[in-house]
Amino acid sequence: MILDRLTARLESVQEYEKEPVPAAKLKSWRSFLGMYAGEHTAGTEFVIGPLFVAHGASAGALVLGLLAGNLLAVLSWAFLCAPIAVKERITLYYKLEKICGKHLTVVYNLVNALMFCFLAGSMIAVSATAVGIPFNIPMAELTDWLPSSLSWVLIVLVVGIVTTLVATLGYEQVSRFANIASPWMILVFLAAAIAVLPELGVNSIKDFWPVAESKIWTGIPLEGQSKFTFWHVMFFAWFCNMAMHIGMADLSIFRYAKSWKAGFTSAGGMYVGHYFAWIASGILYAVFLQNSQNSLEFAPGPIAYYAAGITGAACVIVAGWTTANPTIYRAGLAVQAILPNSKTWKVTLIVGLVTTTAACFPALVMRLLDFVALYGLLLMPMGAIILIDFYLLPKLGLKSELAEKTGQKINWAAAGTWILTLAACLFLNFSFGVEIFFLGLPGWFVAVALYIGLSFLLQPSTQLKPDLS
Amino acid sequence: MKRTLLGIFALSGLILTLLPSMLVFADVISAQTNKVLMALGMLLWFTLAPFWIKRAR
Numbered sequence: 001m002i003l004d005r006l007t008a009r010l011e012s013v014q015e016y017e018k019e020p021v022p023a024a025k026l027k028s029w030r031s032f033l034g035m036y037a038g039e040h041t042a043g044t045e046f047v048i049g050p051l052f053v054a055h056g057a058s059a060g061a062l063v064l065g066l067l068a069g070n071l072l073a074v075l076s077w078a079f080l081c082a083p084i085a086v087k088e089r090i091t092l093y094y095k096l097e098k099i100c101g102k103h104l105t106v107v108y109n110l111v112n113a114l115m116f117c118f119l120a121g122s123m124i125a126v127s128a129t130a131v132g133i134p135f136n137i138p139m140a141e142l143t144d145w146l147p148s149s150l151s152w153v154l155i156v157l158v159v160g161i162v163t164t165l166v167a168t169l170g171y172e173q174v175s176r177f178a179n180i181a182s183p184w185m186i187l188v189f190l191a192a193a194i195a196v197l198p199e200l201g202v203n204s205i206k207d208f209w210p211v212a213e214s215k216i217w218t219g220i221p222l223e224g225q226s227k228f229t230f231w232h233v234m235f236f237a238w239f240c241n242m243a244m245h246i247g248m249a250d251l252s253i254f255r256y257a258k259s260w261k262a263g264f265t266s267a268g269g270m271y272v273g274h275y276f277a278w279i280a281s282g283i284l285y286a287v288f289l290q291n292s293q294n295s296l297e298f299a300p301g302p303i304a305y306y307a308a309g310i311t312g313a314a315c316v317i318v319a320g321w322t323t324a325n326p327t328i329y330r331a332g333l334a335v336q337a338i339l340p341n342s343k344t345w346k347v348t349l350i351v352g353l354v355t356t357t358a359a360c361f362p363a364l365v366m367r368l369l370d371f372v373a374l375y376g377l378l379l380m381p382m383g384a385i386i387l388i389d390f391y392l393l394p395k396l397g398l399k400s401e402l403a404e405k406t407g408q409k410i411n412w413a414a415a416g417t418w419i420l421t422l423a424a425c426l427f428l429n430f431s432f433g434v435e436i437f438f439l440g441l442p443g444w445f446v447a448v449a450l451y452i453g454l455s456f457l458l459q460p461s462t463q464l465k466p467d468l469s
Numbered sequence: 470m471k472r473t474l475l476g477i478f479a480l481s482g483l484i485l486t487l488l489p490s491m492l493v494f495a496d497v498i499s500a501q502t503n504k505v506l507m508a509l510g511m512l513l514w515f516t517l518a519p520f521w522i523k524r525a526r
Binding site: 181183187203 | 482483486487489491493500503504505507508510514515518519
């Protein structure tokens with residue numbers, strides 16, 4: 001009964017999925033600033049900042065790499081994604097349906113849902129490290145891939161089931177709670193880092209840089225970790241949200257913007273969450289390493305608890321939970337788009353269980369940098385396709401939004417572009433050893449070239465719908 | 470009036486979250502006191518902010 005009422009309420013929400021957002025519903029840039037700052041100060045930040053330390057990024061590489069990479073991310077949102085969003089004012093999924101056809105959009109949704117499950121899984125695992133503190137459970141190490149103990153699995157299962165049930169029953173409440181928690185979380189990150197600085201030997205502002213170079217971002221990776229340079233940091237900061245900006249997922253967000261300039265508000269998320277929060281969590285991890293003589297154990301919960309007590313542990317739980325919850329819900333929606341007759345809550349429940357199972361594997365947290373890079377890379381070709389379809393194809397005398405005009409279920413130029421781009425990236429990785437963090441840039445140019453080439457080859461043989469020809 | 474008071478107390482929760490850490494850095498209070506004050510700040514913020522924001526809307 002309650003579930004039916006909630007489902008009915010969710011279904012009654014008008015999201016303008018298949019029609020342009022009307023002028024009366026447009027939002028000012030302030031809405032986007034708050035949204036980006038909140039969304040990018042999340043559970044992942046407790047993992048990414050420390051992993052830069054573990055990978056031996058130097059202080060200079062980190063500060064400058066994040067500055068440059070985040071700037072490139074903001075510019076990608078502002079100049080690639082937002083202008084198309086405010087001209088079209090439709091969701092990414094509808095735009096993809098028009099260009100790629102229904103069947104290819106289903107495949108995109110499936111890949112997206114799977115990635116969302118893994119992302120939410122890593123956040124459940126992060127929360128579990130804090131929930132497990134009173135039970136003194138053994139935490140996983142940086143090199144662990146499989147669950148280290150039964151108690152760990154049990155804690156993850158409890159956190160995962162609770163998160164899934166809440167995602168199923170009360171998305172709106174969680175969303176409200178996340179908005180309230182957001183400014184507090186940002187301050188906890190900052191406060192925890194400031195409070196532990198004296199333990200590293202920073203007693204005045206002028207002490208910070210020498211200590212940063214010698215004790216925090218030393219430039220020496222931990223045992224078993226690859227070495228990160230300026231380029232790793234810059235490309236990671238640029239591409240960690242590649243699916244959202246270059247991949248165009250945020251078309252769905254910026255379609256509500258009054259002007260394309262709202263794209264610049266993503267700087268709120270980049271320079272609060274992906275700059276200060278990453279630096280702050282890196283400082284916390286450096287204190288942990290100092291106190292544990294470079295232990296390979298990796299658990300954001302106890303690290304935050306040491307620095308900020310119960311508030312730190314609560315912050316890890318809240319940050320993980322408020323990220324995992326909407327992510328499970330989004331994954332559910334993506335699956336529901338494939339199975340439109342299924343109930344939202346049933347799909348969300350199944351997705352949540354898959355997510356919880358994935359969360360039991362520490363590899364998801366320990367390899368979060370690789371996973372986030374892979375997530376962006378997998379979805380990036382679709383962004384290149386949208387960009388070229390929107391700006392270039394009409395100028396080349398080719399048809400944009402081909403699937404809508406021909407009634408095709410699959411636009412084979414788009415499908416070929418997606419598959420061949422990923423194959424090219426795989427080839428670069430295997431044959432030339434190009435690391436995953438760097439594949440997005442050449443991959444984007446490959447996708448652009450392929451979509452233009454394949455459109456020239458395949459479009460002349462396609463028939464327009466009778467009413468459009 | 471009630472909204473202003475709610476706002477002041479809720480925001481003092483955020484101040485209690487950040488300010489004590491600066492006092493630890495300046496060696497004015499201990500790390501343990503900081504943790505207690507941060508917990509107090511968390512309680513204040515999460516108890517009052519929902520009502521403050523609701524009234525503001």
